[in-house]
Amino acid sequence: CSVMLKDGRACSRLLSSHWTKASKSSSTAPANACSGSAEWHFFHAGVLDCPPTPSCPSDRPNTRRPIHLPSVPSFLRDGRRFLSGKATSSHSAPNSDDPPAAHLAYKVKDIKDVSTLLLVARSAALSDYDDPKFWRHCSLVAQRLISVASPSELSQLLVAVADANVQDDELMYNIGDACVACSKNDLDTDTVARLLQAHAQLEFRNDRVVDRMKEALYEQMQESRATASGLAASYLHLAKLMQAGCTLRPSEDLLEAVVRMVSQHLSFFTVPQLSQVLEGHVLFGMRGDRQTAGLLTGIGSVFAKNAEELSAKDCAIAIKGFAKCRVHDEHLMNTVANRLRERGVREDLEPTQLSDSLYGFAKFTCQDTALLDLLSIEARRCLHLMDVATLSQVVASLAKAGVSSQVLTNRAASLIKRADDSWLDEATLPQLQVLNMAFGKLQVSDGPLFEACAASYLRRSGLEAVTLPTASTELLVNVIHAFAKVHHFHADLFSAINSVLIDRFDEVSMTDLVKYLHAISKVEHLPPPPLQQRILERLESDKLNTLGVFDLLKVATAVRRLGIRVPSLESHVSVVLPHENDSSAVGGGLGPGRRLKRGPKKRRQSARKRKW
Secondary structure, three states: OOOOOOOHHHHHHHHHHHHHHHHHOOOOOOOOOOOOOHHHHHHHOOOOOOOOOOOOOOOOOOOOOOOOOOOOOHHHHOHHHHHOOOOOHHHOOOOOOOOOOHHHHOOHHHOOOHHHHHHHHHHHHHOOOOOHHHHHHHHHHHHHOHHHOOHHHHHHHHHHHHHOOOOOHHHHHHHHHHHHHOOHHHOOHHHHHHHHHHHHHHOOOOHHHHHHHHHHHHHHHHOOOOOHHHHHHHHHHHHHHHHOOOOOOOOHHHHHHHHHHHHHOHHHOOHHHHHHHHHHHHHHOOOOOHHHHHHHHHHHHHHHHOHHHOOHHHHHHHHHHHHHOOOOOHHHHHHHHHHHOOHHHHHOOOHHHHHHHHHHHHHOOOOOHHHHHHHHHHHHHOHHHOOHHHHHHHHHHHHHHOOOOHHHHHHHHHHHHHOOHHHHHOOOHHHHHHHHHHHHHOOOOOHHHHHHHHHHHHHOOOOOOOOOOOOOHHHHHHHHHHHHHOOOOOHHHHHHHHHHHHHOHHHOOHHHHHHHHHHHHHHOOOOOHHHHHHHHHHHHOHHHHHOOHHHHHHHHHHHHHHOOOOHHHHHHHHHHOOOOOHHHHOOOOOOOOOOOOOOOOOOOOOHHHHHO
């Protein structure tokens, strides 16, 4: 014992205590064992792995014999954990003596009851078992047992199938029809939530089933039969179905009923359930409503009272939800910020949750620089796990908050430059534009970085939903604006965008035109003649009256740099800004590539001369 355990004396006391118990009583030994045998007491006490073999008749006198321990007893294999009260080695890693998993122990074809089938399906889903034949047999057995199964059991089976990511349309339709045909009393809120969860996870569209679940949920709220867990989960999965395009937006009566029910019974909901309601609110786009503001204020107070129960996921949902719904709650922000300052909670943030947290704090113009620096450090640690969408939101949020993390931006730029073209092409055009604008705001003047992004813009195939020819003119102008922020000019990209703007110039608003002129003047890029003609026609119209003073100055400076004369613009500037001279505001005959020559710098006078 002294060799196997570092604390030999503790093990000696343990053995002596078992020996004392063995010597005092022999009532637990079987009839064929020696009277007062200590081996049986060691076996019942868990010291020996196997019962001792009887080696003497019952009438033999009680003589003390040495105890024959096995080579390595089970409690000595991990003595530290045995003495500290933790699990012993027999409950640690599974070995060959452990029974097989349920989905490997049963033959699916021979299952004749729903409970066993549900056990097997859950076991396979937890083990990520993806054998198509196995799941096909499960589907056939489930459809055979539909008539004897309850809607609750069928919904649990569908959730197991959805967790395994198995798409079986026949099973989904048949179980859906069975649940639609059942009576109102057989459908509880939790069953409705599970059915909606399965359809949302698989993004399976079945309007008949989903509409029936909406009606059942509304009826149960009217009859006060809805549970907190079922109501929160149903609300969230309905929002996910709508987000995936698998159902239409629920009626306003249903949404208002959910908001009213949750607001009046906040004490019945746990923190994770309120997070589900808040996430559903974000997906439904609920904002600017008095009921929504009242509900979110109540949720914020519950989160503040139960701050220790907030997980990393709850913090991310809370701060993003309040930002998306445009409800400013300083108390909630402080609660989430204090929670995220804890290292254990902060390290549990997944990349998407980290980006959501940064988005929420940036939306509320958070001034807690220390917290934002801590979150940026976490972003650096999981940078390799982010896709382009998550990375763009992280960098854009930091840029909006005014936090410049040089290490993070450099690593993000290196990641983009070294990544394959397919990784960058997975992002949509809006996501890529947000990423470029964020780097532009942070003044990351990295030529290869913007060259890689420009190549991705030009590689977009016609199979994608949004390409350069089909993108909105506002997005195209923002792309040029992002490149111009760091004074980077890409001839092929700018030419492609100019050709699109020529064909769709009527869609360009006056605000976008001001932004476009201001951007191309920074890089001194002269648009093609057809586009110049369209711009002159727009500037000669009466739409100049809609511009503010600041926008008017930007346009005047841009056309001066580009060498374009606009008489109507000159007269309008002279009226609005009478003290501005023509040479400094408009005209001047300067073209691209020519700047005003400044005189030689005068030597700075000493402080004594400036004083007098």
